[in-house]
Amino acid sequence: MKRIIIHADVNSAFLSWSAVRLLREGACQDLRLIPSAVGGDEKLRKGIILAKSIPAKKYGVTTGEPIWQAKKKCPDLVIIPGDYALYSRMSNSFMSVVKDFSPLCQQFSVDECFIDYSGMEKVLGPPEQAADELRKRVKERLGFTVSVGVSTCKVLAKMAGELKKPDAVSTLYPSELEEKLWPLPVRELFLVGRATEKKLVSLGISNIGALAHSDPQMIKKYLGLYGTTIWEYSNGIDPDPVIPSDKTPVKSYSQSATLPVDLLSPDEIIPVLSKLCSSLAYRMRSGGACCSVVSLYLKDSSFNAVAHQHRLSRPSDITCELLKELTALFYKTYQGGSVRAIGISFSDLCSAEGFSLSLFDDRSLAKKIIIDGTCDKIKNRYGGKALSPASELLSPQFAHLTRYEPTSDRPRTFCPF
DNA sequence: TCTGGGGTCCTAGGACCC
């Protein structure tokens, strides 16, 4: 059976989603049609471009660049703030339409997915026709556009979608590689970033065709396993199957925050660490997981980052245990000076099922587990702001770090641990 | 005026064991 993969990608997702919402609320201007962008808050030192409209792209505005720099390129650029709750709802709506179209789909990011269409031609018609049907359905039901790519493997379907934007269907079958893929700069290939581009160019390889025709042993010698992968991609080889999203386990949880002001001492930093830890531990428990490795990174005002990690003697999902480990890592990492950003992650995950129960023999642990469980129930019922570490009283400016917890307007109560 | 946040995967070096 011939393999057919379809890839769908929302055009300028964050910007489109905000634009659709504003139009529904009565705005007369469609942000997608003028130079515009979604940007972070400059006052909170998060002033970068998160998504831009196609007209903004024509001015050279790029995702990830500082807002002031983008405005230099395009003085009339309209900047709107991000709305993550909206994006999460829009992403879910998008995936519902896709799943309705075909259950054999894999969500690849907030605004992208793959569908395995193999063997479905007899029921739903030629893949190009089906892809166009999906494009129309999303536009009619949700009001935003997608680019859809069709090919015989995931990487080519994804690259196909890049060929024509917005609101379009493109194919990139193996027979079309020479015409459509190979003339493109090597940087356009999936997984070729700035560093790899530099190495490839130094080897005399500047377009995808040159990579496809190069000696794979030589590429492997310079770029390792990764080199073999991109060489295969350039030749349209990608056996990676479409795995439904509910069958792809989460590998790690992480949370980080750039602070509105630099912090200068452990007394200021530890409360933030505590906040991140309780928020992330809650998220991990909600996912039914325990971790065996905790990591911490600190970024100073010069953007130098240091990271340390530690393997636990046994897996844990208990907030105060995780915080104890993170605090020890902090003192190992922190050499004094200013801290601009702080991040933590929990990895090497295992299922929490039955695990906590086995720790109940230890009375002090049992207490901690009960405390976490009670806090989680309160958060689930009354929202993440219903409970906060008492340390937050000393640093209320960091209250916004819990954006992954459920929201509620109920009054907050401080919890003494 | 600078430069977010959440992920995955790979590599390399050191420790340790057999």
Add this chain to the structure above:
DNA sequence: TCTGGGGTCCTAGGACCC
């Protein structure tokens, strides 16, 4: 006194994606 090599685990850091 001087000397092996293979395997695994742990940790730090980098590259890439959206």
